[in-house]
Amino acid sequence: MFLPSCHRGALSKSHPGGSAGNCITCHMVKRNAKDGGHTVFTDHRIARRPEPEQEKEISVTGELAAWREPAPALRERNLALAYISAGLENGAASQTSRGYQMLQAAEKAYPRDPAVLTALGQALLAMKQPLLAAERFERVLELDQDSAVNEEHAGRAWMRAGQIDKAVYHLERAVKTDPLFLPAAEVLVEAYRQQGQTDKLEALGDRVREALGSAAPQPSGSEAH
Numbered sequence: 001m002f003l004p005s006c007h008r009g010a011l012s013k014s015h016p017g018g019s020a021g022n023c024i025t026c027h028m029v030k031r032n033a034k035d036g037g038h039t040v041f042t043d044h045r046i047a048r049r050p051e052p053e054q055e056k057e058i059s060v061t062g063e064l065a066a067w068r069e070p071a072p073a074l075r076e077r078n079l080a081l082a083y084i085s086a087g088l089e090n091g092a093a094s095q096t097s098r099g100y101q102m103l104q105a106a107e108k109a110y111p112r113d114p115a116v117l118t119a120l121g122q123a124l125l126a127m128k129q130p131l132l133a134a135e136r137f138e139r140v141l142e143l144d145q146d147s148a149v150n151e152e153h154a155g156r157a158w159m160r161a162g163q164i165d166k167a168v169y170h171l172e173r174a175v176k177t178d179p180l181f182l183p184a185a186e187v188l189v190e191a192y193r194q195q196g197q198t199d200k201l202e203a204l205g206d207r208v209r210e211a212l213g214s215a216a217p218q219p220s221g222s223e224a225h
Helices: 023-027 074-090 095-107 114-126 130-143 148-160 164-176 181-194 198-215
Strands: 031-032 040-042
Touching: 074 095, 074 114, 095 114, 114 130, 114 148, 130 148, 148 164, 148 181, 164 181, 164 198, 181 198
Parallel strands: none
Antiparallel strands: 031 040
């Protein structure tokens, strides 16, 4: 795995994974959003030491309600999306399952709705049905191309389905579209490792380092002296 430039020398043997470790997993962890959105995001702050996070809510009770009532035609669709999103955020399988069951009907009414298809794919992944999830994500890509996020969704699903070549295809497209989209690079690293693609693994590290370097703020003239 590529190491950020902050590691000037070799890491100690006590460091998780040593010099071949995956920095992203510990130093750019996925956290629940705290702004009210039902999402999970990757914390792009590169912390020197992993920061503790409050325990996830496992037992969830009660009904979800819209803070603003949508159009009647969208009510069931939006409620189903909310249940899946909340279930994934809270780690509550009951909410995810409920949203999935509701969204199956919405899929018939909205067969070309990227949000519906994406939520179904995410729910199916959580329910350990990666092949069905990959099918939904492939349909999303037919509707919304050139999206690193959509490519990463498809790649992750194919990866869990054990179809590494298909996973690599989508993950490479994700990284090509957005070299700074580290969640896709993280999964692609694992795919290359499983394939034994050492050269591609090293090249990926070089591309990410180059992208991170070019994205870093440049010092002003006064700071350069």
